[in-house]
Amino acid sequence: MTDRLPHEKGFHVSWDQLHRDARALAWRLQDTSPRDGWRAVVAITRGGMAPAMIVARELDIRAVDTISVKSYNHQAQSEPRIIKSPDIDLVGDGEGVLIVDDLVDTGKTLEVVRALLPKAHVATVYAKPMGREMVNTFVTEVSQDTWIFFPWDMALQYVEPYRGT
Numbered sequence: 001m002t003d004r005l006p007h008e009k010g011f012h013v014s015w016d017q018l019h020r021d022a023r024a025l026a027w028r029l030q031d032t033s034p035r036d037g038w039r040a041v042v043a044i045t046r047g048g049m050a051p052a053m054i055v056a057r058e059l060d061i062r063a064v065d066t067i068s069v070k071s072y073n074h075q076a077q078s079e080p081r082i083i084k085s086p087d088i089d090l091v092g093d094g095e096g097v098l099i100v101d102d103l104v105d106t107g108k109t110l111e112v113v114r115a116l117l118p119k120a121h122v123a124t125v126y127a128k129p130m131g132r133e134m135v136n137t138f139v140t141e142v143s144q145d146t147w148i149f150f151p152w153d154m155a156l157q158y159v160e161p162y163r164g165t
């Protein structure tokens, strides 16, 4: 939680908005898709799972796998590492494979994923400037000082009116 405190702005994404943005991502991916379509989708857990499901549905991709990356903070002087790999027989070196995540921020997560699947196409719904170069296709860019709040981390709640009685 503390790592979002330095962020000046908040970008709150509803399920409806995420659904529309993930569909927009799928729409964009049609232009760069291989002639016979993508062989498989690899979702970066956990945030990439909902967008990957929506993209896979829109592009009729049935083979869906996951990759789990554990990030450590800099105090521990450790880099992110893969704690669960996708099926190597399915994904190979990433040729014809689509990697999906909810967002790229610093690009550290995608750095390790790209090292494993160098030929894959990388797609995220949202992107911040620091990590943008790590992504082949994305939908919406937000500034580096914006924290994106996803629907699975939020709940509807009462808010006080601007003007009290």
Ligand SMILES: O=P(O)(O)OC[C@H]1O[C@H](OP(=O)(O)OP(=O)(O)O)[C@H](O)[C@@H]1O
Pocket: 044, 045, 046, 047, 048, 069, 071, 101, 102, 103, 104, 105, 106, 107, 108, 109, 110, 131
């Ligand atoms: O570009 P980066 O600076 O590496 O940050 C982006 C990653 O951070 C978040 O995942 P997180 O590691 O918090 O795990 P989660 O998806 O399980 O929430 C987000 O879902 C991306 O995967």
Ligand code: HPA
Pocket: 103, 105, 146, 147, 148, 149, 150
């Ligand atoms: O802006 C963000 N929102 C949610 N998770 C994240 N992980 C890195 N950056 C973000």
Ligand SMILES: [Mg+2]
Pocket: 044, 045, 046, 047, 048, 101
């Ligand atoms: Mg993630």
